[in-house]
Structures are given as structure tokens and as C-alpha cells.
Amino acid sequence: AGAAGFEPANASTKNWCLTTWPRPINRLDFSLFYHWGQRPTELYLWLMKVLEPKELEKRRTKRTQKQKSTRRKRSLVPVIFFVLVVYLGAIFLIPSPALKAEVSRLSVPPAESASLPWPTYGESAVGAVGYGLLAKNGEQKQLPIASVAKVITALAVLKQHPLSKGEDGEQISITAQDEQTYKEYYSQNQSVIEVKAGQELSLYQALQALLLPSANNMADILVRWAFGSTENYLAFANPFTKTLGMQNTVIADASGFSPGTMSTATDLALLAEIAMNHPVISEIVAQPQAVLPVAGVVRNVNYQLGTDGIVGIKTGNTNEAGGVYLFAATRPIGIDSNITVVGAIMGADNLSIAITDSKPLIDGVFKKFQISTPIVTNQVVGRVYQKAGKQVDIIVKQGEPVVSWVGQATKIDITTEQLHSTLSANERVGTIKISAGNKTYEMSLIVPEAVVGHSFVWRLRHGGGYF
Numbered sequence: 001a002g003a004a005g006f007e008p009a010n011a012s013t014k015n016w017c018l019t020t021w022p023r024p025i026n027r028l029d030f031s032l033f034y035h036w037g038q039r040p041t042e043l044y045l046w047l048m049k050v051l052e053p054k055e056l057e058k059r060r061t062k063r064t065q066k067q068k069s070t071r072r073k074r075s076l077v078p079v080i081f082f083v084l085v086v087y088l089g090a091i092f093l094i095p096s097p098a099l100k101a102e103v104s105r106l107s108v109p110p111a112e113s114a115s116l117p118w119p120t121y122g123e124s125a126v127g128a129v130g131y132g133l134l135a136k137n138g139e140q141k142q143l144p145i146a147s148v149a150k151v152i153t154a155l156a157v158l159k160q161h162p163l164s165k166g167e168d169g170e171q172i173s174i175t176a177q178d179e180q181t182y183k184e185y186y187s188q189n190q191s192v193i194e195v196k197a198g199q200e201l202s203l204y205q206a207l208q209a210l211l212l213p214s215a216n217n218m219a220d221i222l223v224r225w226a227f228g229s230t231e232n233y234l235a236f237a238n239p240f241t242k243t244l245g246m247q248n249t250v251i252a253d254a255s256g257f258s259p260g261t262m263s264t265a266t267d268l269a270l271l272a273e274i275a276m277n278h279p280v281i282s283e284i285v286a287q288p289q290a291v292l293p294v295a296g297v298v299r300n301v302n303y304q305l306g307t308d309g310i311v312g313i314k315t316g317n318t319n320e321a322g323g324v325y326l327f328a329a330t331r332p333i334g335i336d337s338n339i340t341v342v343g344a345i346m347g348a349d350n351l352s353i354a355i356t357d358s359k360p361l362i363d364g365v366f367k368k369f370q371i372s373t374p375i376v377t378n379q380v381v382g383r384v385y386q387k388a389g390k391q392v393d394i395i396v397k398q399g400e401p402v403v404s405w406v407g408q409a410t411k412i413d414i415t416t417e418q419l420h421s422t423l424s425a426n427e428r429v430g431t432i433k434i435s436a437g438n439k440t441y442e443m444s445l446i447v448p449e450a451v452v453g454h455s456f457v458w459r460l461r462h463g464g465g466y467f
Contacts, residue, residue: 096421096453101394101429103382103414108374114407116364119357122322122347125265126365129276129328129340131437133269134365134405142248142262143346146316147191147214148326149256151275154207155244156237157226158280161203165279169203172225182217190257192217193295201293207280208290211314213298216255223254230254245270259320268326268344275313276328276340285312285328304355308362311340315351323348325355329362334371337403341365368406375399375432375443381414382445384429388458390451394429397444404436411435414445423451 114135118124123138163169179197186192193215201209206225209218223233230253237251246267252260263271276282288306289299304310309329316324325348330340341362348354375381375396382394394416404410416430423429430445 096459097387098421099419099423099451100385100387101382101416101419102385103394103416103430104380106375106381106412106414108410108412111409112406114368114405116368117360119345119348119354119361121349122345123265124343124345124361125269126341126343126361127269127273128365128369128405128437129273129342130439131405131408132273133266134368134437135407136266136269138265138347140248140264140266142250142264144259144318144321144324145256145261145263145268145346146318146321146324147216147256148263148268148271148314148316148324148344149251149254149261150210150214150219151271151281151314151326152237152241152249152251153219153223153233153254154210154281155274155278156233156240157203157207157222158278159240160226160236163203163207163280165283167204171200171202172206172221174199174201174221178217178221178224181220185217190216190255191301193292193298195221196294199293204280204284205290205292208284208287209292209295209298211281211284212287212290212300213295214301214315216257219253219255241267244274256316256321257318259318265344265346268324268346269342272313272326272328272342272344275326276311276342282312282328285314304358308359310362313342315355317351321346323351323354325351325358327358327362329366331366333366333369333403334401337371337401339366339369339403365405369403370406371401371403373399373401374410374412374434378448381432382416382430384419384423384447384451386451392423392447392449392451394445395448396432397426397428397446399443400441402434402436402441403439408437416445422453423447425450 116126116135116137118137122143123136123140125133125136127133161170174195174197176197178195182192182195191214193209193213195217206218206222209215210222220230223230227233227236233254234251241249241251246263249263249267250261252258275285285302286305287300289297291297302310302312302315305312309331310327311330312328314326316326323345325345327344328340328342330338333339343358343361343365345354345358345361348357376399377396379396379399380393381396384392384394402410411434413433413435414430415433417428419429425448426446428444428446432443432445434441
């Protein structure tokens with residue numbers, strides 16, 4: 001039996017243990033020894049209960065398991081701390097996801113068929129500066145080009161001896177051979193300009209003599225001066241025309257007097273655009289006359305120059321070629337747009353017919369140009385998306401009129417720049433390009449309002465925006 005104050009009244013001696021004591025004891029409570037020291041019998045009985053082997057083993061096992069659990073939990077603390085530091089560092093250091101841009105697919109009306117008043121003979125082709133070839137008519141087979149070849153000669157010489165607008169260029173000394181060539185060509189009734197051995201003229205003056213009175217002898221003088229010989233010129237000129245895109249052109253001489261110098265109307269229309277893009281050549285072919293050493297005043301054989309906007313380029317006329325006319329005309333389209341139409345007519349019976357037939361053809365080409373505004377200011381062409389956030393329209397900053405030819409297809413291309421995670425109001429985000437033939441119009445794309453980055457709390461919850 002238990003002693004009074006030691007064992008609960010309802011506990012049996014057999015089943016009583018420390019777990020039933022009103023205050024469980026996990027280690028020896030030395031305060032009890034003083035109490036039990038007065039009662040050795042009760043102390044003995046209590047120790048016998050506590051130190052019972054099964055109970056002792058059970059206590060040891062439970063204590064061991066608790067110690068292991070505590071050690072495991074303590075070992076996880078550094079890992080959790082490290083993961084937390086890495087995560088927070090990533091939130092601060094890793095940039096937010098970039099914005100994404102999506103653009104609409106814009107369509108334009110298809111090109112229309114363009115009917116033009118073509119000459120009924122030979123072959124013809126028309127184009128425009130900046131637009132390339134617009135239309136062609138005829139078989140487009142190689143035909144003699146007569147003095148139109150002098151435009152190629154001028155381009156080749158200027159390739160070897162570049163000349164800027166306003167410069168006179170190098171001085172060319174006339175040799176005895178040059179004077180003899182003049183006399184020989186004069187006796188053959190070729191187109192010539194008088195020269196004398198020992199005289200000098202500038203490169204610019206030589207080009208004027210070549211292109212205004214169309215002097216055959218000056219063509220030979222220039223190529224001998226620039227290339228050393230006519231043979232060297234021919235070796236240069238034929239590959240040179242291919243680099244210009246004139247794939248069906250053959251050069252047999254410098255002046256075009258030879259019927260072996262041939263081309264097509266489409267090649268010559270391309271040549272006309274190249275010539276009008278050259279500042280020196282386009283300036284010279286628009287001059288009605290010039291004053292040269294020895295020869296004096298020489299006049300442009302293109303008698304249509306200055307009428308109906310005609311600004312060049314070159315005439316040609318031989319028995320084999322008939323009349324050949326390489327033309328250019330500039331006229332205003334709309335308020336502030338000037339278009340230069342170029343073209344070639346080949347195979348006419350004579351030069352006068354070719355020039356006369358060029359007038360309605362030029363008028364017809366100009367009538368086919370139109371002004372439209374396919375893209376207007378503030379037009380929405382796409383949208384910028386922020387992940388789980390704001391969406392902002394992409395708009396055209398400033399639309400502009402587009403001059404196009406009805407026979408050419410117009411294309412619209414939109415490109416967007418690489419975006420970051422934020423945008424400021426009116427920031428440029430891309431470009432819209434409208435192509436009318438070879439002519440290109442560019443307009444900027446912007447966002448009308450700012451896109452700010454996500455808050456720190458949002459980045460913390462979504463792993464910086466990556467999940």
C-alpha cells in the first residue's frame with residue numbers, strides 16, 4: 001500500500017507508475033529526497049516502481065527518439081536560411097520578365113493593272129526614281145542603243161575617277177591621236193566636237209562634251225584617258241553593266257556607234273534611274289548648253305529638254321538602231337512630293353518619232369500615281385503585354401501620305417524592338433514600313449502610356465515573375 005500523500009487514493013499498487021502521478025517526473029527531483037528521507041519505506045517502494053527495467057527502457061527509447069528529432073530539426077535550419085537568402089537575392093537581382101509585343105496583320109488593296117499608251121513598234125519600259133521598273137512593253141530582246149551608250153561610258157569613267165557635284169575634276173590633255181580621231185569621225189559624218197592637240201579641258205567639261213552634243217570622239221578620248229585603251233574599257237564595261245543590274249547589255253564600243261553595243265528597254269530604264277541618282281550626270285543632262293574650250297558653245301541634242309518637266313537624259317540615232325530615247329521627267333504629285341519618271345523607247349524609225357511618242361507615255365505614267373494614307377496617326381497596330389499585369393496599345397506616332405503607282409503592289413511590314421520590363425509614355429517600340437515598289441516610308445510605333453514594373457510583394461509571391 002502507498003503512503004499517505006504519495007499515491008492517489010484510486011490507484012492500485014500494481015498499476016501505479018510515474019505517469020499517473022499528479023506531476024509527471026522526467027528526472028530525479030531532489031526535493032523529494034528530503035521528503036522521503038523521513039519515510040524510507042515509501043522511498044524504497046517508489047524507487048522500485050521507477051527503476052523497473054521495462055519502464056526504464058521505454059523511457060530511454062522515447063528520450064532517444066526525441067533527441068534525434070531535435071537534431072534533425074536543428075540541421076534543417078541552415079538549409080532553410082540559405083534557401084531563403086537565395087530566394088530573396090533572386091527577387092532583387094533577377095530582372096523581371098520582359099514585356100511582349102503582338103502586332104496586327106495589316107492589309108492593303110492589291111495592285112491594279114496599269115494600261116499605258118505604249119508605242120506600237122520596238123520595245124519600251126518605264127520606271128521612276130525610287131520605285132524601280134514600273135512597266136514594260138514589247139519582246140525585250142537586245143537591240144542597238146546608239147548614243148545612249150554614252151551614259152554607260154560616263155558612269156564607267158566616274159567609277160574610275162569619282163567626281164562630286166561642284167567639282168571640275170582632273171585635267172585632260174588632248175593628244176595628237178585625239179585630234180586625228182576627231183578628223184576621222186568628222187569625215188565619216190559622225191557626231192563630234194572639235195579638239196586640238198595640246199589643249200586641256202577638265203573632266204567635267206569632257207563629260208559635258210560627251211552628253212550634250214553627244215560627241216563620239218569625246219567618248220574615245222575619255223576611255224583612253226581613264227582606262228589606257230578602248231580594249232581595256234570594254235574589258236571593264238561589260239562586267240560593270242552587270243553590277244548595275246543590266247543583265248542583257250553588251251558593250252562593243254564607247255560611243256554606241258557600233259551596232260554591237262546592245263541592250264533592252266528594261267535594262268535602259270534601270271540605267272535611266274541610275275543616271276538620275278548620280279548628282280553629276282543628272283546635272284549635266286539637264287543643261288541646255290555649255291561653253292567648252294576650242295569648240296565654244298555646244299547645245300544639248302535633246303530638244304525636248306525643259307518641256308513638260310523633261311530633265312534628260314540621252315538621245316540616240318543610227319541606221320541600225322533607229323531612234324532611241326532615254327528620258328526623265330519630274331513633276332509634282334500632291335502638295336510636296338516630286339516624282340521623276342524615267343524610261344526608254346527603242347526601235348523607232350527615227351529619233352523624232354521616239355521623242356514624240358514619249359510624251360503621251362510619260363503623261364500616262366504620271367496619271368497612274370496616287371496619294372493615299374494607309375496608316376494614320378494614332379492608329380492601333382498592336383499591343384504590349386505585361387505578365388499578369390497591364391496591357392497597352394501600340395500606336396502609330398505620325399502617319400504620312402504614301403505616293404504609290406497603281407500597277408505596283410504596296411507592302412506593309414511591322415517590326416518591334418527588344419522590350420524590357422518597363423516602358424515610359426510615348427516610348428518607341430517599333431517601326432512600320434510601307435513599301436511602294438522600291439520606295440519605302442518609315443513610321444515610328446510608340447506606346448501612349450507607361451508600363452511600370454511589378455511591386456516587390458508581387459515579385460515575392462511570383463518568384464520575380466517567372467512563376
